[in-house]
Amino acid sequence: MGKRARTSLDTAVVDVWKREVGELSTRNFAHRLGASEDLVLRLDLFRKLxxxxxxxxxxxxxxDGDILVSGSDVRRVLFWDWEAGQVKLSFHSGHNHNVLHAKIMPYTEDRSIVTCAADGQVRHAEVLENGQVETKLLAKHQGRAIKLAIEPGSSHIFYTCGEDGLVQHVSLPC
Known part of the structure; x- marks a missing residue:
């Protein structure tokens, strides 16, 4: 009895295992997985939010991967139960222009959100026990504030970058 030929799907499964045990680098994993035509052809739309x-x-x-946060041109931030396709929370960000980036701070029970926007503002939103949301201005860029990056392992330190060419270090009160 002969061996069956390995499909690219078989290879993708082996690559996932190798990535999990550290035998395949992130870069090589992403390249190999993206090059798997079988796998790409099996992808399908799960849900529109x-x-x-x-x-x-x-x-x-x-x-935890169970909540998705999104931000929009109309300055709103939404928390989604993405599996159910339902909005869990919607609030005005406090920004005066398009929300460009939003992140939930880790280790905060999903109650601390940081945002940056086309108005240059960097803001913090806190979800209170009663479900209300308070927002506060933390920093400002000249021009648009483009992106946020959370310091690994931190619940209160993050960085922002903007059109002004600056990277700002921001620390939330503990």
Whole structure:
């Protein structure tokens, strides 16, 4: 009895295992997985999340992967139960222009969100026990504030970058 030929799907499964045990680098894994025609052909749309009015500029998962946060041109931030396709929370960001990036801070029980926007502002939103949301201005860039990066392992330190050519270090009160 002969061996059956390995398909690219078989190879992809082996690559996932190798990545998990550290035998395949992230870069090589991404390249090999993206090159798997079988796998790409099997991809399908899981669900459309429709509730924003206007352009959605940012999406980001919380640390557990069960909540997706999104931000839009109409300055709203939404928390999604992405599996159910339902909005869990919607609030005005406090920004005066398009929300360009939003992230849920880790280790905060998903109650601390940081945002940056085309108005140059960097803001913090806190979800209170009663479900209300308070927002506060933390920093400002000259021109648009483009991106946020959370310091690994931190619940209160993150960095922002903007059109002004600056990277700002921001620390939330503990």
């Amino acid at each position: 429709e509730n924003h009015r206007g352009c959605v500029n940012t999406v980001s998962f919380n640390a």
